[in-house]
Amino acid sequence: MMEHSDILQYLIMGVQSGCIYALVAMGFNMIYNATGIINFAQGEFVVLGGLLMVTLTMTVQLPIPLAFITTTAAVTLAGIAMERFTINPVKNPTVLRLIIITIAVSIIMKGIAMGVWGKSSYFMRHFSGSESLDFFGATILPQTLWIMGILVLIVALYIFFFNYTMTGKCMRACAINRDAARLSGINDRRMVMLSFALSAGIGAIAGIIITPIIQMDYARGALLGIKGFGAAVLGGLGNSMGAIMAGVLLGVLEAASAGFISSHYMDAIALFVLLLVLFTRPSGIFGSSAAMKLKEF
Amino acid sequence: MKIRNLFLSVIMTSALCFSAAAQVVADELHVGCIFSITGKASWLGEPERNTAEMIAKQINAAGGINGKKLVLHIEDDQGDNTQAVNAANKLIKKDKVCAIIGPSTSGTSMAIIPVVQAAKIPLISCAGAAVIVEPVADRKWVFKSPQKDSDCVKRIYDHLKTKKISKIGIITSTSGFGAAGRDQLKKIAAEYKIEIVADETYDPASTDMTAQLIKIKGAGAKALVNWSIEPAQSIVPQNMKQLKLTMPLYQSHGFGNLKYVEAAGAAAEGIIFPAGRLLAVDTVAANHPQKKVLTTYRDTYEKSYKDKVSTFGGHAYDALWILVNAMKKVGSDPAKIRDEIERTKFVGTAGVFKFSATDHCGLDKTAFELLTVKNGKFVVLK
Numbered sequence: 086m087m088e089h090s091d092i093l094q095y096l097i098m099g100v101q102s103g104c105i106y107a108l109v110a111m112g113f114n115m116i117y118n119a120t121g122i123i124n125f126a127q128g129e130f131v132v133l134g135g136l137l138m139v140t141l142t143m144t145v146q147l148p149i150p151l152a153f154i155t156t157t158a159a160v161t162l163a164g165i166a167m168e169r170f171t172i173n174p175v176k177n178p179t180v181l182r183l184i185i186i187t188i189a190v191s192i193i194m195k196g197i198a199m200g201v202w203g204k205s206s207y208f209m210r211h212f213s214g215s216e217s218l219d220f221f222g223a224t225i226l227p228q229t230l231w232i233m234g235i236l237v238l239i240v241a242l243y244i245f246f247f248n249y250t251m252t253g254k255c256m257r258a259c260a261i262n263r264d265a266a267r268l269s270g271i272n273d274r275r276m277v278m279l280s281f282a283l284s285a286g287i288g289a290i291a292g293i294i295i296t297p298i299i300q301m302d303y304a305r306g307a308l309l310g311i312k313g314f315g316a317a318v319l320g321g322l323g324n325s326m327g328a329i330m331a332g333v334l335l336g337v338l339e340a341a342s343a344g345f346i347s348s349h350y351m352d353a354i355a356l357f358v359l360l361l362v363l364f365t366r367p368s369g370i371f372g373s374s375a376a377m378k379l380k381e382f
Numbered sequence: 383m384k385i386r387n388l389f390l391s392v393i394m395t396s397a398l399c400f401s402a403a404a405q406v407v408a409d410e411l412h413v414g415c416i417f418s419i420t421g422k423a424s425w426l427g428e429p430e431r432n433t434a435e436m437i438a439k440q441i442n443a444a445g446g447i448n449g450k451k452l453v454l455h456i457e458d459d460q461g462d463n464t465q466a467v468n469a470a471n472k473l474i475k476k477d478k479v480c481a482i483i484g485p486s487t488s489g490t491s492m493a494i495i496p497v498v499q500a501a502k503i504p505l506i507s508c509a510g511a512a513v514i515v516e517p518v519a520d521r522k523w524v525f526k527s528p529q530k531d532s533d534c535v536k537r538i539y540d541h542l543k544t545k546k547i548s549k550i551g552i553i554t555s556t557s558g559f560g561a562a563g564r565d566q567l568k569k570i571a572a573e574y575k576i577e578i579v580a581d582e583t584y585d586p587a588s589t590d591m592t593a594q595l596i597k598i599k600g601a602g603a604k605a606l607v608n609w610s611i612e613p614a615q616s617i618v619p620q621n622m623k624q625l626k627l628t629m630p631l632y633q634s635h636g637f638g639n640l641k642y643v644e645a646a647g648a649a650a651e652g653i654i655f656p657a658g659r660l661l662a663v664d665t666v667a668a669n670h671p672q673k674k675v676l677t678t679y680r681d682t683y684e685k686s687y688k689d690k691v692s693t694f695g696g697h698a699y700d701a702l703w704i705l706v707n708a709m710k711k712v713g714s715d716p717a718k719i720r721d722e723i724e725r726t727k728f729v730g731t732a733g734v735f736k737f738s739a740t741d742h743c744g745l746d747k748t749a750f751e752l753l754t755v756k757n758g759k760f761v762v763l764k
Contacts, residue, residue, distance in 0.1 A: 091596050094625070098592045204424040206613040208645045215647070217624045224625055299589035300613065300645055304422065308587050343593035348582050349556075351593070 090222030095344040096337060097220070101229045101298070102312075103336020104236045105131075108291035109313025110320060110328035111243070112284035118260035118323050119280035122183040126167065126191035128310025130288025132198055134160045135301035138293040139207040149212055157289045163194075164285020168278045191306065198303035206300040215297075232294045239287065240329060256280065260323070315359050321372020330371060335359075410451045411714050413705065414473030416484035416494070417508075417698070421460035422557075422586055422612055425639060426486040429695030430508055431456055432687050434483070437702050447709050455479060459490050466490035470497040480714040483527075483701040484508050486694070487611070489558025491526075498523050504720040506701040508694070510534075510611075510635065511562030515742035525723055525742045527700035528693075529635060529658060529732055531559075532566045533747035537656035538607060538632045539574040541752060545630070551580035551603030553594055553618060555610030560586075563609035563634055579603050586612040591621050605629050611636035616646035623649040630654065635750065638693040643755055654763060656750035658732045660696045661760040666751075671729055679731055696731030704728050704735065 109127055116124040134156055141152035171186050172178070212231050217224040247253040258266040259276045267273045291309075292301065299305075316335050320327030335355055342354035362370060415434050418427035438454050446452055455477045457469035466485050473479045474497070481504040485491050488511035495514070498505040499522065507514050507526040512533075514526050542550065554564040560583070571578050580601035582594035595618070598606060606629055608618045619631055633655040640661075643650045659666045663676045679699055680691045704726055705719070712718035726744070728735040733749025752763040 088600075091600065094596055095593055098590055102590060199420070204420065204428070205641055206616075206645055208647065215620075215623075217626065226624055295589075300617070302613065305587075340593055344596060348584060348591075348594045348597070351588075352585065 088222070091344070093221055094223040095340040097223060097225050097229060099337030099340030100333055101232055101336070102339065103316075103333035104232045105291050105295045105309070105332075106312045106316040106335050107236060107329040107332025108239065108287055109309055110316035110332050111239070111325050112288045112291075113314060113317040114323050114325045114328055115280045115284040115287070117317075119256065119277045120172070120178075120183060122180050122187065123314065124281075124284065125184065125187040125310065126194055126306075127284065127288055127313060128306030128308070129191045129194040129198070130160055130164065130285045131292035131295075131309050132301060132303060132306040133163060133194065134289030134292030135209075135296035135305070136198060136202050136207060136292075136303070137289075138296060139209045139301060140202075142209055143207075153290075153293055156293055157286050160289030160292075161282045161286040164281040164283075164288075165278060167285070168281035172277065172281070173274065191310075195303060195306060202303055204303065206302040207296070208300045209296045211297040212294075226298065228294070228297050232298075235290065235294055236329070239290065240326075243325065252279070315356070319359055319362055319369050321369030324369070324372050327369060327371025331369065334370075409449070410453045411447055411709055412453050412455060412477055412479045413702075414470075414477060414479035414482040414484075415454055415456045415698075416459050416466055416469045416473070416482060416486075416490070417456065418461040418486040418490065419456075419458040421462065423461035423487045425613070425641065425692075426508070426611065426694040427458065427461075429683075429687075429689070429692045430484065430486055430698035432689075433683065433695040433698040434702055436683065436686050437699065437706075441706065447706060448713075450714075452706070459485055461487055461490065463490055463493035466494050467497055470494040474498075474501045474503055479503070480709075480716050481506070481705050481719055483698065483705060487558055488514060488562050492558060495521065495524055503716050504705075504723060506705055506723070508697040508701055510559060512566065512743070513562055518740055518742055521742060523720055525704075525737065525744075527704065527730065527732060527735075528697045529656075529745050529747075529749045530743050531563050531634065532570065533745070534635050534656045534750055535563070535566045535570045536574075536747050537750045537752060538654075539570060539576055541632075541654065542576060542605060543574060545605075547604045547630075548575060549577050549579050549603055550605045550607060551582070551598035551601060551629075552578055552607045552609065553582045553584065553591065553598065554608075555586050555612055555614060556583050557586045557610070557612060559611040559634075559636055560609050563636075567607060567609065584610075584614060586610070586614050588614055589617065591618050592625060595621055595625055595627060599625070599627055603629060605632065607632045607634075609634045609636070613642065613645060616642045616650070619646045619649035619653060635693065638753075638760075640690050640692075640758075640760070643758055643760075650755045650758070653755050655753055657753050657760070658693045658696060658749065659751050660691065660693050660731045662751065662753055662762050665762040671734055672731070675729055676731055693731070700728070700730035700732050700735070703730065 112127045137156045141147045211228045213227045217226050255271045256276050259273050263273050316332035317328050320331030339355045343351040417430045419431050438452050441452050459466035459469050483506045488509040491507040491509045491514045505524050510528045510531045512530040515521050552567050554560040580598040580603050584591050631653050635657045637655045638657040638661050660676050683691045708719045708722035712722045724737050726737045733745040735744035737744040753760045754763045
């Protein structure tokens, strides 16, 4: 009854949404590593990226590459501003206090997005045509290929940055032991700012590439944030390679449960598996339980 | 000194204002409105709020209702059932309204029915589901202004029969509107000898329905009915295009907003859906009884708000005018208003209303016209 092409179609659909979850999860991890907190405004960066891109391409009529760069830069600045004005000035930065600040920021950003863009859904033309391509009996949108390609590119840049540049290595040092890093002369506060900049930038890119497929509105952030957070936890908090695999896995899992069990329970099944993993392996599938014990949160 | 004087005068003026407000209360008619102005159903609530404010302004500019000022108390339920119940309680207990119009969605309407029933306050809902006013025995105080979803289903099934299609798939949103539509689609199918071979749902916030569509295709459906009121519904035609599914797509009257067509783009072409005539005013015959009210409402709305008219605003238009007409006759007593609405005949944007003790919707399936999307516009299906 179930044909191979159908299974392939579910797989494509799953990987497509999985790539977005993975990008959101990477954003979570970036800030988690630098500060030990979960940034609940992560979903809002995605929304901001999507909406800004819609305005720049559909209203201002900028060419897509230029709009892409402008949007990413603008949202990165928003990330820096968030860190400078809300995280940096906190005198006694406990984890709980900072998390509550990020929740406040997410509500404010959502409000601003609602004020600026209103409440309707925005759509945007696909990067290169919306005619789907045949792929072994299944169909795939050119936009899906863009999403996969950009994820791979970001992962490559990520690996390069954290392994081969001094700044990247400093950030890793801060993530491993902030006090020791500071003692060796690394400006840890600057690293925190950098982590917000990078994670806002990645969030913006996720928003830009998914908007042609899902449409964007001011309230999308929460759900994207939850799914991305799920992927981050599944992959082991702080472990970005794990998050990418977990994100794609979560997407495929959702698609498979929609296809093989029931679309009525698609989200429930994905979250059920997430709980199951957390009960049996609290550090996530790809996380190390030894490292987990050393962490505050 | 100066500052102190200023301060005193502010207090005095506000005290004056308050006493003035207290004095004119007897010359005011208080009506409650509950709309989903923000949140997921804001596309419904916003035009409804705009319309209600527009009408109140018109009425008061023309001297009010029998010389009494119409005061609207507008509450935002954010599309949330709890908020709707809180709003209804506030309107009834604090603002002492004599009737309520709204809420915008079927879910929130169902949620506040027990409240208005207990308080004996007439409610004219702006939501589609037939269950809001049925069974009438348990809905003594509840009316509604949009067409019934069951009539919408009948129009779709009529059309399917003329196309000789008997195997269909349905895909519905899990919101109150979608769930009620799903029940009606399943209930009425047998009457028309239509077999539902696939029954899929989606969350109003979901972004991809490919999986559901593959299942529907696999089940051998010859046509698809998509039932939702949220923006997510325009993803279905896009996904169908992506999967190269060519079966005819029917949508509910919840598709009646050009923004949904814009969002679906080229994939929206050829979608068939039953809707009120407001969406295709220009293609309605000049001698149709609704022609005048439709044209007037559309023109004033579009002039006042610089925005496209939608059927949802029309539902608020009908609800408020039905109520105002009743209040013109019987004043502000809730029980008398209720009895008067039951006797009302009214030509509105949704159709020609004829309420009775057994029919609290007052519209039948002729209130719907089959529309289709052609070149990004709604036109009457020929």
